Amino acid sequence: MKQLTPNQIVKELDRYIIGQDQAKRSVAIALRNRWRRQQVPADLRDEIAPKNIILIGPTGVGKTEIARRLSKLADAPFIKVEASKFTEVGYVGRDVESMVRDLVDLTVNHMKMLQQKAVTEKAEQVAEERVLDLLLPDPAKRRTAAGLPYTGSGAEEQASVEDRSSTREKLRQMLRKGKLDDRYVELDVTERSMPFVEVFSNVGMEELGINFKDMLGNLMPKNVKRRKMKVADALQTLASEEAQNLVDMDKVVEEAVARVEQAGIIFLDEIDKIAGKTSGQGPDVSREGVQRDLLPIVEGSTVNTKYGPVRTDHILFIAAGAFHTVKPSDLIPELQGRFPIRVELSSLGAEQFVRILTEPRNALLLQYTALLRVDNVELVFEDDAVVRIAQIAEQVNQRTENIGARRLHTLMERLLEDLLFAAPAVDQPRMVIDSAYVDQKLGKITEDEDLSRYIL
Numbered sequence: 001m002k003q004l005t006p007n008q009i010v011k012e013l014d015r016y017i018i019g020q021d022q023a024k025r026s027v028a029i030a031l032r033n034r035w036r037r038q039q040v041p042a043d044l045r046d047e048i049a050p051k052n053i054i055l056i057g058p059t060g061v062g063k064t065e066i067a068r069r070l071s072k073l074a075d076a077p078f079i080k081v082e083a084s085k086f087t088e089v090g091y092v093g094r095d096v097e098s099m100v101r102d103l104v105d106l107t108v109n110h111m112k113m114l115q116q117k118a119v120t121e122k123a124e125q126v127a128e129e130r131v132l133d134l135l136l137p138d139p140a141k142r143r144t145a146a147g148l149p150y151t152g153s154g155a156e157e158q159a160s161v162e163d164r165s166s167t168r169e170k171l172r173q174m175l176r177k178g179k180l181d182d183r184y185v186e187l188d189v190t191e192r193s194m195p196f197v198e199v200f201s202n203v204g205m206e207e208l209g210i211n212f213k214d215m216l217g218n219l220m221p222k223n224v225k226r227r228k229m230k231v232a233d234a235l236q237t238l239a240s241e242e243a244q245n246l247v248d249m250d251k252v253v254e255e256a257v258a259r260v261e262q263a264g265i266i267f268l269d270e271i272d273k274i275a276g277k278t279s280g281q282g283p284d285v286s287r288e289g290v291q292r293d294l295l296p297i298v299e300g301s302t303v304n305t306k307y308g309p310v311r312t313d314h315i316l317f318i319a320a321g322a323f324h325t326v327k328p329s330d331l332i333p334e335l336q337g338r339f340p341i342r343v344e345l346s347s348l349g350a351e352q353f354v355r356i357l358t359e360p361r362n363a364l365l366l367q368y369t370a371l372l373r374v375d376n377v378e379l380v381f382e383d384d385a386v387v388r389i390a391q392i393a394e395q396v397n398q399r400t401e402n403i404g405a406r407r408l409h410t411l412m413e414r415l416l417e418d419l420l421f422a423a424p425a426v427d428q429p430r431m432v433i434d435s436a437y438v439d440q441k442l443g444k445i446t447e448d449e450d451l452s453r454y455i456l
């Protein structure tokens with residue numbers, strides 16, 4: 001993937017997220033800076049530390065959505081984690097270092113996949129040869145394998161070799177045309193899956209950076225099984241086995257770790273959940289501890305992973321939080337200092353709701369239309385209906401709790417419930433939703449505050 005300019009990044013985000021321009025700009029700049037740093041001469045490169053960002057905004061205005069979309073754009077190791085999932089070192093749960101380990105894991109797997117793709121052609125060639133071997137076994141090998149002495153004399157042998165190679169070529173042509181796909185062959189398949197290991201989770205073993213499953217997998221003898229399968233499947237199985245053998249894992253790991261150290265991005269969602277004064281009891285105990293554990297990682301330290309030590313100095317952190325009941329200043333001061341860039345996301349009103357309903361690639365209206373089209377119901381939204389839904393969303397958000405764009409989900413579900421239930425057995429296959437329909441379905445509930453608290 002090529003490197004996107006900040007402008008292009010914002011454009012890409014625009015396809016899914018309405019408004020929040022400042023937040024988009026900041027993350028776009030940060031993303032581009034990762035790449036810029038790589039181009040700087042080496043001595044200065046090490047001095048350039050990432051400028052971490054906090055996205056602050058009420059619930060449901062697109063913070064997580066930005067992260068989600070960004071992860072698809074970033075041509076860099078990227079992981080999104082919820083800060084609230086972690087516990088202080090020493091308590092049962094995930095320690096904060098696991099986010100770095102996960103990032104390395106992800107990157108190694110991703111790069112392994114890329115490498116395997118790069119060798120597919122070679123692997124497919126090898127697989128083809130091996131399938132041909134299976135289809136046309138070497139008689140010499142067969143006899144000796146059976147314990148019989150090989151009896152072919154010189155001339156005979158010569159003739160049969162030529163014969164065989166022309167047969168083999170014929171078979172190859174048939175194979176490539178797919179004419180042999182339904183024939184069966186027997187082959188040895190290596191199986192290393194041991195589902196029972198899943199029962200033990202990695203919790204507890206994590207600090208050691210040891211993956212229990214991998215460890216056992218390597219200890220246990222490879223489980224080779226003879227299986228009968230169709231030629232087409234055999235080709236695939238052998239090709240993927242071969243691809244794995246062709247990839248140099250040491251190199252993949254080395255590159256992946258370097259990528260993580262130089263270009264990695266960690267999105268720390270729900271950071272406000274670990275802010276706030278601890279009351280000293282209950283689940284709160286670990287909040288401040290988690291923040292303190294976070295410090296060294298954000299500041300730059302070495303985390304041990306099963307792929308070796310990983311330095312976090314240049315990993316970029318983007319944090320996000322609603323900061324409803326707490327403020328960024330409730331984070332411990334050291335941590336505040338590690339996130340110099342603060343961006344506020346604005347809360348959304350009816351105007352934005354109209355756009356959110358219609359404009360994004362994954363807009364809600366498109367989703368429902370597509371769902372009902374499956375049942376041959378054509379759903380049409382009049383413009384005034386969309387405006388009405390947006391107005392109601394704003395109104396309910398003001399009167400009850402402001403849950404941002406999430407309100408649209410609850411409203412739409414309510415609005416279309418009857419239709420979704422009745423389809424495909426509706427009277428007309430074309431359903432036009434106008435503002436009257438919206439009022440009819442939602443009017444009563446929105447007028448009654450208590451009712452809307454429960455239903456919407």
Ligand SMILES: Nc1ncnc2c1ncn2[C@@H]1O[C@H](COP(=O)(O)OP(=O)(O)OP(=O)(O)O)[C@@H](O)[C@H]1O
Pocket residue numbers: 016017018019020057058059060061062063064065066321322356360404405406
């Ligand atoms: N600006 C926006 N443009 C398009 N869709 C949006 C926008 N804001 C929110 N949404 C939609 O609303 C839903 C919730 O948004 P999101 O998960 O980003 O909220 P959030 O800001 O992370 O809230 P929280 O603080 O509760 O985690 C998503 O389905 C998202 O598609």
Ligand SMILES: [Mg+2]
Pocket residue numbers: 063064065269270
């Ligand atoms: Mg969120």
